[in-house]
Amino acid sequence: MDETPQEITTLVGREVYSNNGVFVGEVEDVRLDLDQEVVTGLALGELNGELFSGRIDRGMGVLLPYRWVRAVGDVILVNDVIERLESPEQDNEVVA
Template sequence: MGKVNDLVFDVDERVVSGLALSDINRDIFDVTTRGVILPYRWVVTTGDIVLIRDIVKRFKKPVKEEEKED
């Protein structure tokens, strides 16, 4: 999905609230920004690789009717 650049930390609650991603996969994210922030509640586990819940359907670009026919 991308590269984790930073954490979003909620100072009042003292918890991580999100992951700031850069170098995002444009096939998944239809945004014009350089990165996105994923809510930390989507994270399943962390380490060298971060696993998240299946949220690709929420961000995937809709397939046009012309592309479906090919």
């Protein structure tokens, strides 16, 4: 992952895709740990309706742990959200 410091606001509005190329959503906000000065999560809106169908109410967003982020560029790539949603025994921390 690119460790070059970036303005946090540059994350807002970027599209998020799984590492398998599935659109997940769009970053609406970030969750911060102010003590450690790090991003801890991405608040997503404009979600992929098929991916989250039956999991959250329409119009709601989700919060993905930032540790799932694999790369930040023109888009943000995250570990495969589909597998995490379908395997409850895994580290399933998607929050509606």
